[in-house]
Amino acid sequence: MGEHDITENLLGTYLKGRRAKLDPAALGFSVGRRRTPGLRREEVAQRANISPTWYTWLEQGRGGAASADVLDRIARAMMLTNVEREHLFLLGLGRLPEVHYRKDESVTPRLQRVLDALEPSPALIRTATWDVVAWNRAATVMLTDYDSLPPGQRNVLRFIFLDPRVRAAQYDWESVARFVVGAFRVDAARAGAAAEVQPLVDELCRLSPEFEAMWRDNDVRSHGEGVKHIRHAVLGPIAFEYSAFAVDGRPDLTMVVYNPATLEDAERIKSLVEARPVSRRAPS
Template identity: 80%
Template structure:
């Protein structure tokens, strides 16, 4: 059986390219007398615990589609990143791999600096299970002082349903709560975190009859942006436009940025922030002009 033409075997070309980029010395292998850079086919096959013949056929476009298990073994053998592993699946099976949920411990300093560069736009980063892992000063003033909460309490659902101050701040609490529950359901399922969120869901069902009823409705919604009205104890209702963004290379994280909807909303929010923190600077240390 002849091998497929190079242009019709993107999986083989990708495997060959990844293999060529690996340093044999990093695996304790001799780098002498190698005709081409990188690992040999039989070395990748040995690391993946598959037949050298089968691996050779994959690179040559022969033998049919590989299984997900084989692709996972090859991904580990080639030290592929999550993005590279996903690309391998798309080439080999025409679909992404099943999601593997991994708890998030925090954000990079670079991402925190991005939040801090938005002095008068409340912004936060949340996980797929809706735990808040980063925020800026404007979020403290307008949303919640997350630093005052233990990490396990910094969950948006928990705050919406169990914190009376957060509840009172919502202009239409029921509509907000239903939206949060339905969007959370989608995020948790998409991230493969159904098992991880089960204790939280059980706790909220026990403590909040309203959550229990909304969860049983099985509504699902996506979100990307909209308009939110929040009541502040002293400044009154402030309108905020919000947008949600995926964090590059961190599919488990979402950044949500709220921006005052009008000049009047901006002035009131700015007054609240500066009353607590003084005049702020942007991420480069420059004072924000009035």
């Protein structure tokens, strides 16, 4: 038997497996006598508002590729998680689904504990719109006292363009500002959050001619890793090696960790952090 004779219909196998895990009673279907667990094909088609014949062909590997709209309907009908939906699109179309931004600023206690364990390295979690939603004590001491600000003001672009103290802490403010604007533009577009960031962009354009000019340049940057220098009010010049990490299962969140560039700086930061009283807020 040749290798092409045993080629598996991966999409059909995946659909059949997901369908078998659905509870008919919980979804309003009569249980009755069923030869196999889960929903019948026609029941999935009914929930997805597509033809039962077309759905059957998908499971059987017939009829050609499904459209993104059909796959999206099936994903909703089967109540797939985000990662399951992505896998469905990869099998059906060979690509990820288009991104639709969903605002969710919640951070689990477990993720907060990860941030706390990284001290004395300042670490924070920001959204695709660059709102800071979680941080550790080192970030409070070295970067910004986020606890003292209302949630709506904990935005990196606001700090860079509207906070004189943050501006003064940068060695080359214009270079930092251009980098932030370019990386922010990429993150917002990648997350499908153009509409969500427009009010912030409009506000910053009104309040900061420098932001307006940089935004109109349409420059884009990648915020992966690099070196950041700051002038700290207590410790003076400090250098960090920073890295940005995606949070698995949360494409809207990014963790940024600032590692002190030298052991001496790490010890100085550690002493300053330990001298600060613990202020534990509940995660967003």
